[in-house]
Amino acid sequence: MFLLEYAVLAGILYGLYFSLIGIGLNLTFGVLKIVNLAHGDFLMLGGFLAYFLYSALGLSPLWAVPINLVLFVALGGLLYALLIPRLRQSRDPEMASFILFFGLSQAIEALAILAFGNNQRSLPAAAIGPGTISLFGQVFPLSWAAAGAAGLLSVLLLYLYLYHTRLGQATRAVMASREEAVASGLSVGRISALAFGIGLALAAIAGVFAPYLLGGISPNMGVAVTTTSFTVIVIGALGNPVGTVVGGLIYGLALMLMETYASSWATLLPYLLLVITLLIWPSGLLGRRLRSA
Amino acid sequence: MSSAALLEVEGLASGYGKLQILSEISFLLAAGQSTVLLGPNGAGKTTLLRTLVGLLPLWSGEIRYQGRELGRLPPEVRVALGISFMSELGVFPSLSIRENLVLGGFGLPAHLLRRRVKEMLDLFPDLASRPGAPAGSLSGGQRKMLGVAKALVRQPKLLIMDEPSAGLSPLFVNKVIELLRRFQGQELALLIAEQNVRFLDLAEQVIILEGGRIQAAGPTGQVTADDRVRRAYFSLDTPS
Numbered sequence: 001m002f003l004l005e006y007a008v009l010a011g012i013l014y015g016l017y018f019s020l021i022g023i024g025l026n027l028t029f030g031v032l033k034i035v036n037l038a039h040g041d042f043l044m045l046g047g048f049l050a051y052f053l054y055s056a057l058g059l060s061p062l063w064a065v066p067i068n069l070v071l072f073v074a075l076g077g078l079l080y081a082l083l084i085p086r087l088r089q090s091r092d093p094e095m096a097s098f099i100l101f102f103g104l105s106q107a108i109e110a111l112a113i114l115a116f117g118n119n120q121r122s123l124p125a126a127a128i129g130p131g132t133i134s135l136f137g138q139v140f141p142l143s144w145a146a147a148g149a150a151g152l153l154s155v156l157l158l159y160l161y162l163y164h165t166r167l168g169q170a171t172r173a174v175m176a177s178r179e180e181a182v183a184s185g186l187s188v189g190r191i192s193a194l195a196f197g198i199g200l201a202l203a204a205i206a207g208v209f210a211p212y213l214l215g216g217i218s219p220n221m222g223v224a225v226t227t228t229s230f231t232v233i234v235i236g237a238l239g240n241p242v243g244t245v246v247g248g249l250i251y252g253l254a255l256m257l258m259e260t261y262a263s264s265w266a267t268l269l270p271y272l273l274l275v276i277t278l279l280i281w282p283s284g285l286l287g288r289r290l291r292s293a
Numbered sequence: 294m295s296s297a298a299l300l301e302v303e304g305l306a307s308g309y310g311k312l313q314i315l316s317e318i319s320f321l322l323a324a325g326q327s328t329v330l331l332g333p334n335g336a337g338k339t340t341l342l343r344t345l346v347g348l349l350p351l352w353s354g355e356i357r358y359q360g361r362e363l364g365r366l367p368p369e370v371r372v373a374l375g376i377s378f379m380s381e382l383g384v385f386p387s388l389s390i391r392e393n394l395v396l397g398g399f400g401l402p403a404h405l406l407r408r409r410v411k412e413m414l415d416l417f418p419d420l421a422s423r424p425g426a427p428a429g430s431l432s433g434g435q436r437k438m439l440g441v442a443k444a445l446v447r448q449p450k451l452l453i454m455d456e457p458s459a460g461l462s463p464l465f466v467n468k469v470i471e472l473l474r475r476f477q478g479q480e481l482a483l484l485i486a487e488q489n490v491r492f493l494d495l496a497e498q499v500i501i502l503e504g505g506r507i508q509a510a511g512p513t514g515q516v517t518a519d520d521r522v523r524r525a526y527f528s529l530d531t532p533s
Contacts, residue, residue: 166399169388173396176385183348183380184443185372186399 007260015252016151022232023244024202030175031195034097038105040225046204047217068204076197112219120216143212231270237284299324304354307344314340327483332502338486346378377449383440386429397443413442434465458489
Protein backbone atom coordinates (compact mmCIF):
# COMPACT_ATOMS: atom_id res chain seq x y z
CA MET A 1 0.00 0.00 0.00
CA PHE A 2 2.88 2.31 0.89
CA LEU A 3 4.54 1.63 -2.47
CA LEU A 4 1.31 2.18 -4.37
CA GLU A 5 0.66 5.51 -2.61
CA TYR A 6 4.21 6.64 -3.38
CA ALA A 7 3.93 5.55 -7.02
CA VAL A 8 0.64 7.40 -7.49
CA LEU A 9 1.87 10.66 -5.93
CA ALA A 10 5.17 10.48 -7.82
CA GLY A 11 3.15 9.68 -10.95
CA ILE A 12 1.13 12.86 -10.51
CA LEU A 13 4.30 14.98 -10.10
CA TYR A 14 5.90 13.30 -13.10
CA GLY A 15 2.61 13.59 -15.00
CA LEU A 16 2.51 17.36 -14.52
CA TYR A 17 6.11 17.51 -15.74
CA PHE A 18 5.27 15.39 -18.80
CA SER A 19 2.40 17.78 -19.51
CA LEU A 20 5.00 20.53 -19.65
CA ILE A 21 7.15 18.44 -21.98
CA GLY A 22 4.27 17.71 -24.33
CA ILE A 23 2.26 20.91 -24.31
CA GLY A 24 4.65 22.91 -26.49
CA LEU A 25 4.64 20.17 -29.13
CA ASN A 26 0.86 20.08 -29.01
CA LEU A 27 0.57 23.85 -29.40
CA THR A 28 2.90 23.76 -32.40
CA PHE A 29 0.97 20.88 -33.96
CA GLY A 30 -2.37 22.54 -33.26
CA VAL A 31 -1.43 25.82 -34.88
CA LEU A 32 0.91 24.73 -37.68
CA LYS A 33 -0.31 21.16 -38.30
CA ILE A 34 3.28 19.98 -38.32
CA VAL A 35 5.08 17.67 -35.90
CA ASN A 36 8.22 19.35 -34.65
CA LEU A 37 10.54 16.34 -34.55
CA ALA A 38 13.24 18.57 -33.06
CA HIS A 39 11.06 19.30 -29.99
CA GLY A 40 13.19 17.13 -27.70
CA ASP A 41 16.35 18.83 -28.93
CA PHE A 42 15.06 22.23 -27.85
CA LEU A 43 14.35 20.70 -24.43
CA MET A 44 17.96 19.51 -24.39
CA LEU A 45 19.24 23.01 -25.27
CA GLY A 46 17.14 24.52 -22.48
CA GLY A 47 18.62 21.97 -20.10
CA PHE A 48 22.17 22.82 -21.11
CA LEU A 49 21.47 26.51 -20.55
CA ALA A 50 20.37 25.71 -16.99
CA TYR A 51 23.45 23.52 -16.54
CA PHE A 52 25.81 26.31 -17.62
CA LEU A 53 24.08 28.96 -15.52
CA TYR A 54 24.79 26.75 -12.50
CA SER A 55 28.20 25.32 -13.39
CA ALA A 56 29.78 28.40 -14.99
CA LEU A 57 28.02 31.29 -13.21
CA GLY A 58 26.95 29.66 -9.97
CA LEU A 59 23.33 30.71 -10.51
CA SER A 60 20.30 28.60 -9.59
CA PRO A 61 19.11 26.57 -12.61
CA LEU A 62 15.68 28.15 -12.03
CA TRP A 63 17.05 31.38 -13.55
CA ALA A 64 17.01 29.48 -16.82
CA VAL A 65 13.18 29.44 -16.75
CA PRO A 66 12.64 33.16 -17.57
CA ILE A 67 15.77 33.27 -19.75
CA ASN A 68 14.59 30.26 -21.78
CA LEU A 69 11.16 31.82 -22.13
CA VAL A 70 12.47 35.01 -23.73
CA LEU A 71 15.30 33.38 -25.67
CA PHE A 72 13.29 30.55 -27.22
CA VAL A 73 10.24 32.66 -28.08
CA ALA A 74 12.64 34.88 -30.04
CA LEU A 75 14.41 31.86 -31.55
CA GLY A 76 11.04 30.39 -32.51
CA GLY A 77 10.03 33.58 -34.28
CA LEU A 78 13.30 33.55 -36.20
CA LEU A 79 13.08 29.86 -37.13
CA TYR A 80 9.46 30.30 -38.17
CA ALA A 81 10.36 33.15 -40.51
CA LEU A 82 13.25 31.15 -42.00
CA LEU A 83 11.56 27.77 -42.40
CA ILE A 84 7.79 27.72 -42.31
CA PRO A 85 6.79 30.00 -45.22
CA ARG A 86 9.04 27.91 -47.53
CA LEU A 87 7.64 24.71 -46.06
CA ARG A 88 4.09 25.84 -46.79
CA GLN A 89 4.95 26.38 -50.45
CA SER A 90 5.92 22.73 -50.87
CA ARG A 91 3.48 20.27 -52.46
CA ASP A 92 3.06 18.27 -49.26
CA PRO A 93 3.90 20.53 -46.30
CA GLU A 94 3.14 17.88 -43.66
CA MET A 95 5.50 15.30 -45.15
CA ALA A 96 8.11 17.98 -45.88
CA SER A 97 7.87 19.08 -42.24
CA PHE A 98 8.78 15.58 -41.04
CA ILE A 99 11.92 15.58 -43.17
CA LEU A 100 12.83 19.17 -42.35
CA PHE A 101 12.44 18.86 -38.58
CA PHE A 102 14.12 15.47 -38.51
CA GLY A 103 17.07 17.12 -40.25
CA LEU A 104 16.95 20.03 -37.82
CA SER A 105 16.95 17.56 -34.92
CA GLN A 106 20.03 15.81 -36.29
CA ALA A 107 21.78 19.13 -36.90
CA ILE A 108 21.06 20.38 -33.36
CA GLU A 109 22.27 17.08 -31.90
CA ALA A 110 25.49 17.17 -33.93
CA LEU A 111 26.17 20.81 -33.00
CA ALA A 112 25.43 20.05 -29.34
CA ILE A 113 27.94 17.18 -29.37
CA LEU A 114 30.55 19.53 -30.85
CA ALA A 115 29.77 22.21 -28.29
CA PHE A 116 29.20 20.17 -25.11
CA GLY A 117 30.75 16.77 -25.80
CA ASN A 118 28.92 13.46 -25.72
CA ASN A 119 28.77 13.00 -21.95
CA GLN A 120 25.64 13.10 -19.89
CA ARG A 121 25.47 16.04 -17.45
CA SER A 122 23.57 16.27 -14.24
CA LEU A 123 23.02 18.83 -11.50
CA PRO A 124 23.15 18.34 -7.73
CA ALA A 125 19.78 18.19 -6.02
CA ALA A 126 20.76 21.16 -3.88
CA ALA A 127 21.04 23.39 -6.97
CA ILE A 128 17.24 23.78 -7.07
CA GLY A 129 16.90 24.07 -3.33
CA PRO A 130 17.87 22.05 -0.28
CA GLY A 131 15.90 19.22 1.20
CA THR A 132 12.75 17.32 0.46
CA ILE A 133 9.05 17.92 0.50
CA SER A 134 6.36 15.87 2.22
CA LEU A 135 3.10 15.22 0.36
CA PHE A 136 0.39 13.20 2.13
CA GLY A 137 3.02 11.59 4.31
CA GLN A 138 5.29 10.67 1.41
CA VAL A 139 8.67 12.36 0.96
CA PHE A 140 9.87 13.54 -2.46
CA PRO A 141 12.89 15.53 -3.69
CA LEU A 142 12.15 19.24 -3.88
CA SER A 143 13.20 19.20 -7.55
CA TRP A 144 10.30 16.84 -8.37
CA ALA A 145 7.83 19.16 -6.68
CA ALA A 146 9.39 22.16 -8.46
CA ALA A 147 9.07 20.37 -11.82
CA GLY A 148 5.45 19.44 -11.08
CA ALA A 149 4.69 23.01 -10.02
CA ALA A 150 6.39 24.39 -13.15
CA GLY A 151 4.30 22.00 -15.26
CA LEU A 152 1.06 23.00 -13.53
CA LEU A 153 1.86 26.73 -13.71
CA SER A 154 2.86 26.55 -17.38
CA VAL A 155 -0.31 24.69 -18.32
CA LEU A 156 -2.44 27.18 -16.35
CA LEU A 157 -0.72 30.18 -17.93
CA LEU A 158 -1.07 28.67 -21.38
CA TYR A 159 -4.74 27.97 -20.67
CA LEU A 160 -5.28 31.58 -19.56
CA TYR A 161 -3.47 32.79 -22.67
CA LEU A 162 -5.49 30.60 -25.04
CA TYR A 163 -8.89 31.05 -23.44
CA HIS A 164 -8.81 34.50 -21.85
CA THR A 165 -6.79 36.75 -24.17
CA ARG A 166 -7.73 37.92 -27.63
CA LEU A 167 -4.41 36.78 -29.05
CA GLY A 168 -5.04 33.37 -27.50
CA GLN A 169 -8.52 33.22 -29.01
CA ALA A 170 -6.97 34.10 -32.36
CA THR A 171 -4.45 31.28 -31.83
CA ARG A 172 -7.30 28.84 -31.21
CA ALA A 173 -9.03 30.17 -34.31
CA VAL A 174 -5.93 29.31 -36.36
CA MET A 175 -5.96 25.88 -34.72
CA ALA A 176 -9.62 25.42 -35.72
CA SER A 177 -9.21 26.51 -39.35
CA ARG A 178 -6.16 28.23 -40.73
CA GLU A 179 -7.93 29.25 -43.92
CA GLU A 180 -10.97 30.62 -42.12
CA ALA A 181 -8.58 32.58 -39.89
CA VAL A 182 -6.86 34.10 -42.93
CA ALA A 183 -10.24 34.90 -44.50
CA SER A 184 -11.36 36.52 -41.22
CA GLY A 185 -8.46 38.96 -41.37
CA LEU A 186 -6.31 37.48 -38.60
CA SER A 187 -2.54 37.95 -38.93
CA VAL A 188 -2.03 34.21 -39.17
CA GLY A 189 1.73 34.43 -39.82
CA ARG A 190 2.44 36.45 -36.67
CA ILE A 191 0.09 34.37 -34.54
CA SER A 192 1.75 31.16 -35.78
CA ALA A 193 5.27 32.50 -35.24
CA LEU A 194 4.40 33.40 -31.65
CA ALA A 195 2.82 29.98 -31.04
CA PHE A 196 5.89 28.24 -32.47
CA GLY A 197 8.12 30.33 -30.20
CA ILE A 198 5.98 29.57 -27.14
CA GLY A 199 6.13 25.87 -28.05
CA LEU A 200 9.93 25.93 -28.15
CA ALA A 201 10.11 27.97 -24.94
CA LEU A 202 7.90 25.46 -23.08
CA ALA A 203 10.20 22.64 -24.23
CA ALA A 204 13.26 24.60 -23.11
CA ILE A 205 11.66 25.33 -19.71
CA ALA A 206 11.01 21.60 -19.31
CA GLY A 207 14.71 21.09 -20.05
CA VAL A 208 15.61 22.97 -16.86
CA PHE A 209 14.19 20.07 -14.83
CA ALA A 210 15.51 17.29 -17.10
CA PRO A 211 18.64 16.68 -14.96
CA TYR A 212 16.32 15.74 -12.08
CA LEU A 213 13.39 13.95 -13.70
CA LEU A 214 14.92 12.46 -16.84
CA GLY A 215 18.16 11.43 -15.19
CA GLY A 216 20.42 14.02 -16.86
CA ILE A 217 20.95 15.94 -20.08
CA SER A 218 22.91 14.78 -23.08
CA PRO A 219 23.03 15.90 -26.73
CA ASN A 220 21.44 12.66 -27.98
CA MET A 221 18.38 12.72 -25.69
CA GLY A 222 16.19 14.61 -28.19
CA VAL A 223 14.64 11.67 -30.07
CA ALA A 224 13.54 9.87 -26.89
CA VAL A 225 12.05 13.06 -25.45
CA THR A 226 10.21 13.79 -28.71
CA THR A 227 8.76 10.25 -28.65
CA THR A 228 7.60 10.73 -25.06
CA SER A 229 6.09 14.13 -25.92
CA PHE A 230 4.32 12.65 -28.92
CA THR A 231 2.89 9.85 -26.78
CA VAL A 232 1.63 12.32 -24.18
CA ILE A 233 -0.21 14.46 -26.74
CA VAL A 234 -1.61 11.51 -28.68
CA ILE A 235 -3.11 10.07 -25.47
CA GLY A 236 -4.85 13.38 -24.70
CA ALA A 237 -5.72 14.53 -28.23
CA LEU A 238 -3.54 16.04 -30.91
CA GLY A 239 -4.10 19.79 -31.07
CA ASN A 240 -5.95 19.94 -27.74
CA PRO A 241 -3.81 21.62 -25.03
CA VAL A 242 -6.15 20.50 -22.25
CA GLY A 243 -5.77 16.93 -23.46
CA THR A 244 -2.02 17.20 -22.92
CA VAL A 245 -2.55 17.43 -19.16
CA VAL A 246 -4.66 14.27 -19.24
CA GLY A 247 -2.05 12.58 -21.42
CA GLY A 248 0.78 13.73 -19.17
CA LEU A 249 -0.92 12.48 -16.02
CA ILE A 250 -1.77 9.09 -17.54
CA TYR A 251 1.78 8.75 -18.82
CA GLY A 252 3.32 9.81 -15.50
CA LEU A 253 1.14 7.46 -13.46
CA ALA A 254 1.75 4.55 -15.85
CA LEU A 255 5.50 5.18 -15.80
CA MET A 256 5.72 5.31 -12.01
CA LEU A 257 3.57 2.19 -11.59
CA MET A 258 5.74 0.37 -14.13
CA GLU A 259 8.93 1.60 -12.45
CA THR A 260 7.56 0.37 -9.12
CA TYR A 261 6.14 -3.00 -10.09
CA ALA A 262 7.76 -3.97 -13.42
CA SER A 263 10.76 -1.72 -13.86
CA SER A 264 12.38 -3.74 -16.64
CA TRP A 265 9.34 -2.99 -18.85
CA ALA A 266 9.32 0.75 -18.17
CA THR A 267 11.32 1.74 -21.28
CA LEU A 268 8.66 0.11 -23.45
CA LEU A 269 5.96 2.32 -21.98
CA PRO A 270 5.91 5.23 -24.48
CA TYR A 271 5.59 2.89 -27.45
CA LEU A 272 3.08 0.65 -25.72
CA LEU A 273 0.81 3.56 -24.72
CA LEU A 274 1.13 5.09 -28.19
CA VAL A 275 -0.01 1.88 -29.89
CA ILE A 276 -2.84 1.22 -27.42
CA THR A 277 -4.15 4.76 -27.70
CA LEU A 278 -4.04 4.78 -31.49
CA LEU A 279 -5.85 1.43 -31.65
CA ILE A 280 -8.59 2.22 -29.14
CA TRP A 281 -8.96 6.02 -29.25
CA PRO A 282 -7.41 7.19 -32.53
CA SER A 283 -8.47 10.79 -31.82
CA GLY A 284 -7.14 10.68 -28.26
CA LEU A 285 -9.14 10.60 -25.04
CA LEU A 286 -10.31 14.19 -25.48
CA GLY A 287 -10.73 14.12 -29.27
CA ARG A 288 -13.55 16.53 -29.97
CA ARG A 289 -16.68 15.45 -31.78
CA LEU A 290 -18.59 18.24 -33.49
CA ARG A 291 -22.01 18.32 -35.06
CA SER A 292 -21.59 17.94 -38.79
CA ALA A 293 -24.91 19.37 -40.02
CA MET B 294 -12.92 52.94 -64.70
CA SER B 295 -15.41 54.84 -62.62
CA SER B 296 -14.02 56.44 -59.47
CA ALA B 297 -17.47 56.17 -57.80
CA ALA B 298 -17.34 52.38 -57.85
CA LEU B 299 -16.65 50.54 -54.60
CA LEU B 300 -14.92 47.62 -56.31
CA GLU B 301 -13.44 47.67 -59.80
CA VAL B 302 -12.14 44.50 -61.38
CA GLU B 303 -10.34 44.79 -64.71
CA GLY B 304 -8.89 41.91 -66.77
CA LEU B 305 -8.50 39.61 -63.76
CA ALA B 306 -6.79 36.27 -64.28
CA SER B 307 -6.16 33.73 -61.52
CA GLY B 308 -5.94 30.04 -60.72
CA TYR B 309 -4.44 27.33 -58.53
CA GLY B 310 -0.75 26.46 -58.87
CA LYS B 311 -0.09 26.53 -62.59
CA LEU B 312 -3.70 25.85 -63.54
CA GLN B 313 -5.43 28.96 -64.84
CA ILE B 314 -9.11 29.06 -63.89
CA LEU B 315 -10.18 32.64 -64.58
CA SER B 316 -9.41 34.96 -67.45
CA GLU B 317 -10.47 38.43 -68.56
CA ILE B 318 -12.84 39.04 -65.64
CA SER B 319 -14.01 42.67 -65.50
CA PHE B 320 -16.91 44.18 -63.57
CA LEU B 321 -17.86 47.04 -61.27
CA LEU B 322 -19.63 47.04 -57.93
CA ALA B 323 -21.20 50.26 -56.68
CA ALA B 324 -21.39 51.10 -52.96
CA GLY B 325 -24.46 49.50 -51.40
CA GLN B 326 -25.17 47.44 -54.52
CA SER B 327 -26.02 43.73 -54.33
CA THR B 328 -24.55 41.46 -56.97
CA VAL B 329 -25.10 37.75 -57.44
CA LEU B 330 -22.45 35.72 -59.16
CA LEU B 331 -24.24 32.83 -60.83
CA GLY B 332 -22.69 29.80 -62.48
CA PRO B 333 -22.51 26.02 -62.48
CA ASN B 334 -20.04 23.97 -60.44
CA GLY B 335 -16.51 24.52 -61.67
CA ALA B 336 -17.34 27.87 -63.27
CA GLY B 337 -14.73 29.63 -61.15
CA LYS B 338 -17.00 31.44 -58.69
CA THR B 339 -15.09 30.45 -55.56
CA THR B 340 -11.76 31.10 -57.30
CA LEU B 341 -12.92 34.61 -58.14
CA LEU B 342 -14.05 35.34 -54.57
CA ARG B 343 -10.83 33.92 -53.10
CA THR B 344 -8.77 36.07 -55.46
CA LEU B 345 -10.72 39.19 -54.52
CA VAL B 346 -10.08 38.64 -50.79
CA GLY B 347 -6.42 37.71 -51.28
CA LEU B 348 -6.59 33.98 -50.54
CA LEU B 349 -5.37 33.29 -54.07
CA PRO B 350 -2.79 35.34 -55.94
CA LEU B 351 -3.84 37.70 -58.70
CA TRP B 352 -2.05 36.52 -61.87
CA SER B 353 -2.81 39.60 -63.91
CA GLY B 354 -5.28 42.45 -64.11
CA GLU B 355 -6.35 44.92 -61.45
CA ILE B 356 -8.57 44.91 -58.38
CA ARG B 357 -9.33 48.37 -57.01
CA TYR B 358 -11.31 48.97 -53.85
CA GLN B 359 -12.45 52.54 -53.16
CA GLY B 360 -9.91 53.58 -55.80
CA ARG B 361 -7.04 51.77 -54.07
CA GLU B 362 -5.16 49.02 -55.87
CA LEU B 363 -5.43 45.84 -53.80
CA GLY B 364 -2.83 44.02 -55.91
CA ARG B 365 -0.81 41.89 -53.53
CA LEU B 366 -2.18 43.27 -50.24
CA PRO B 367 -2.59 40.42 -47.71
CA PRO B 368 -6.10 39.34 -46.68
CA GLU B 369 -5.88 40.96 -43.23
CA VAL B 370 -5.31 44.39 -44.82
CA ARG B 371 -8.27 43.89 -47.17
CA VAL B 372 -10.45 42.95 -44.18
CA ALA B 373 -9.26 46.06 -42.31
CA LEU B 374 -10.16 48.18 -45.35
CA GLY B 375 -13.77 46.96 -45.09
CA ILE B 376 -14.01 43.78 -47.17
CA SER B 377 -15.50 40.85 -45.22
CA PHE B 378 -15.53 37.34 -46.59
CA MET B 379 -17.87 34.58 -45.51
CA SER B 380 -16.50 31.28 -46.79
CA GLU B 381 -18.60 28.14 -47.05
CA LEU B 382 -17.39 27.14 -43.56
CA GLY B 383 -17.86 30.67 -42.26
CA VAL B 384 -17.15 29.97 -38.56
CA PHE B 385 -14.60 28.42 -36.23
CA PRO B 386 -16.44 25.25 -35.11
CA SER B 387 -14.49 24.61 -31.89
CA LEU B 388 -14.84 28.19 -30.64
CA SER B 389 -17.91 29.55 -28.90
CA ILE B 390 -20.49 31.77 -30.57
CA ARG B 391 -19.22 34.80 -28.65
CA GLU B 392 -15.60 34.02 -29.49
CA ASN B 393 -16.49 33.74 -33.18
CA LEU B 394 -18.07 37.18 -33.04
CA VAL B 395 -15.08 38.65 -31.18
CA LEU B 396 -12.74 37.22 -33.81
CA GLY B 397 -14.91 38.76 -36.53
CA GLY B 398 -13.86 42.13 -35.13
CA PHE B 399 -10.28 41.21 -34.19
CA GLY B 400 -8.18 44.36 -33.95
CA LEU B 401 -11.07 46.75 -33.21
CA PRO B 402 -10.73 48.80 -29.99
CA ALA B 403 -12.06 46.79 -27.02
CA HIS B 404 -15.01 49.07 -26.19
CA LEU B 405 -16.13 49.19 -29.82
CA LEU B 406 -15.78 45.44 -30.22
CA ARG B 407 -17.87 44.78 -27.09
CA ARG B 408 -20.62 47.06 -28.43
CA ARG B 409 -20.60 45.45 -31.87
CA VAL B 410 -20.71 41.92 -30.45
CA LYS B 411 -23.67 42.91 -28.29
CA GLU B 412 -25.41 44.45 -31.30
CA MET B 413 -24.97 41.23 -33.24
CA LEU B 414 -26.26 39.11 -30.37
CA ASP B 415 -29.29 41.43 -30.10
CA LEU B 416 -29.85 41.00 -33.80
CA PHE B 417 -29.69 37.20 -33.69
CA PRO B 418 -31.77 35.93 -30.75
CA ASP B 419 -31.02 32.29 -31.64
CA LEU B 420 -27.33 32.95 -31.00
CA ALA B 421 -27.83 35.21 -27.99
CA SER B 422 -29.61 32.48 -26.03
CA ARG B 423 -26.38 30.46 -25.63
CA PRO B 424 -23.34 32.57 -26.52
CA GLY B 425 -20.95 30.13 -24.82
CA ALA B 426 -21.94 27.16 -27.01
CA PRO B 427 -19.39 25.95 -29.55
CA ALA B 428 -20.22 26.96 -33.11
CA GLY B 429 -19.75 23.32 -34.10
CA SER B 430 -22.79 22.37 -32.02
CA LEU B 431 -25.09 24.62 -34.07
CA SER B 432 -27.27 23.39 -36.92
CA GLY B 433 -26.21 24.23 -40.48
CA GLY B 434 -28.65 27.13 -40.66
CA GLN B 435 -27.59 28.57 -37.31
CA ARG B 436 -23.96 28.33 -38.37
CA LYS B 437 -24.75 30.39 -41.47
CA MET B 438 -26.43 32.97 -39.24
CA LEU B 439 -23.33 33.06 -37.07
CA GLY B 440 -21.13 33.31 -40.16
CA VAL B 441 -23.12 36.33 -41.37
CA ALA B 442 -23.04 37.93 -37.91
CA LYS B 443 -19.28 37.31 -37.64
CA ALA B 444 -18.67 38.86 -41.04
CA LEU B 445 -20.74 41.92 -40.11
CA VAL B 446 -19.10 42.72 -36.75
CA ARG B 447 -16.66 45.06 -38.48
CA GLN B 448 -19.48 46.82 -40.34
CA PRO B 449 -17.81 46.19 -43.67
CA LYS B 450 -18.52 48.13 -46.84
CA LEU B 451 -18.44 44.96 -48.91
CA LEU B 452 -19.56 41.49 -47.81
CA ILE B 453 -18.44 38.67 -50.08
CA MET B 454 -20.25 35.35 -49.55
CA ASP B 455 -19.46 31.94 -51.00
CA GLU B 456 -22.60 29.84 -51.52
CA PRO B 457 -24.48 30.85 -48.37
CA SER B 458 -27.27 28.41 -49.29
CA ALA B 459 -24.96 25.37 -49.43
CA GLY B 460 -26.31 22.56 -47.26
CA LEU B 461 -29.34 24.56 -46.10
CA SER B 462 -32.98 23.54 -46.21
CA PRO B 463 -35.32 25.84 -48.23
CA LEU B 464 -36.61 27.25 -44.93
CA PHE B 465 -33.15 28.37 -43.87
CA VAL B 466 -32.37 29.68 -47.37
CA ASN B 467 -35.40 31.96 -46.96
CA LYS B 468 -34.16 33.02 -43.52
CA VAL B 469 -30.71 33.89 -44.88
CA ILE B 470 -32.25 35.90 -47.74
CA GLU B 471 -34.53 37.75 -45.32
CA LEU B 472 -31.57 38.46 -43.09
CA LEU B 473 -29.46 39.87 -45.91
CA ARG B 474 -32.38 41.97 -47.09
CA ARG B 475 -32.32 43.73 -43.70
CA PHE B 476 -28.79 44.91 -44.36
CA GLN B 477 -29.46 46.14 -47.87
CA GLY B 478 -29.72 49.90 -48.14
CA GLN B 479 -27.28 50.36 -45.23
CA GLU B 480 -24.30 51.13 -47.47
CA LEU B 481 -23.36 47.46 -47.47
CA ALA B 482 -22.52 46.02 -50.87
CA LEU B 483 -23.04 42.29 -51.31
CA LEU B 484 -21.22 39.99 -53.71
CA ILE B 485 -22.77 36.52 -53.43
CA ALA B 486 -21.60 33.47 -55.35
CA GLU B 487 -24.56 31.12 -55.69
CA GLN B 488 -26.15 28.36 -57.70
CA ASN B 489 -29.49 28.93 -56.02
CA VAL B 490 -31.46 31.39 -58.17
CA ARG B 491 -33.55 32.39 -55.14
CA PHE B 492 -30.74 34.79 -54.28
CA LEU B 493 -31.56 36.79 -57.42
CA ASP B 494 -34.37 38.31 -55.30
CA LEU B 495 -31.64 40.27 -53.57
CA ALA B 496 -29.62 41.21 -56.64
CA GLU B 497 -29.49 44.51 -58.46
CA GLN B 498 -26.77 43.13 -60.70
CA VAL B 499 -26.08 39.61 -61.97
CA ILE B 500 -22.85 38.20 -63.31
CA ILE B 501 -22.99 34.83 -65.06
CA LEU B 502 -19.72 32.96 -64.93
CA GLU B 503 -18.97 29.88 -67.02
CA GLY B 504 -15.69 28.20 -67.83
CA GLY B 505 -13.76 30.90 -65.99
CA ARG B 506 -15.15 33.74 -68.08
CA ILE B 507 -18.05 36.15 -67.73
CA GLN B 508 -20.82 35.05 -70.09
CA ALA B 509 -23.30 37.76 -69.20
CA ALA B 510 -23.47 40.67 -66.78
CA GLY B 511 -25.78 43.57 -66.08
CA PRO B 512 -28.90 44.64 -64.18
CA THR B 513 -30.84 41.63 -62.91
CA GLY B 514 -33.96 42.23 -65.00
CA GLN B 515 -31.92 42.59 -68.17
CA VAL B 516 -29.75 39.50 -67.66
CA THR B 517 -32.58 37.24 -66.52
CA ALA B 518 -34.66 38.25 -69.54
CA ASP B 519 -31.99 36.84 -71.84
CA ASP B 520 -33.18 33.65 -73.59
CA ARG B 521 -29.99 31.65 -73.02
CA VAL B 522 -29.86 32.56 -69.34
CA ARG B 523 -33.50 31.70 -68.79
CA ARG B 524 -33.05 28.31 -70.40
CA ALA B 525 -29.81 27.52 -68.60
CA TYR B 526 -30.72 28.68 -65.10
CA PHE B 527 -34.51 28.83 -64.84
CA SER B 528 -35.56 26.08 -67.27
CA LEU B 529 -38.00 28.63 -68.67
CA ASP B 530 -38.88 29.84 -72.12
CA THR B 531 -38.80 33.46 -73.25
CA PRO B 532 -41.65 35.47 -71.68
CA SER B 533 -44.43 36.11 -74.14
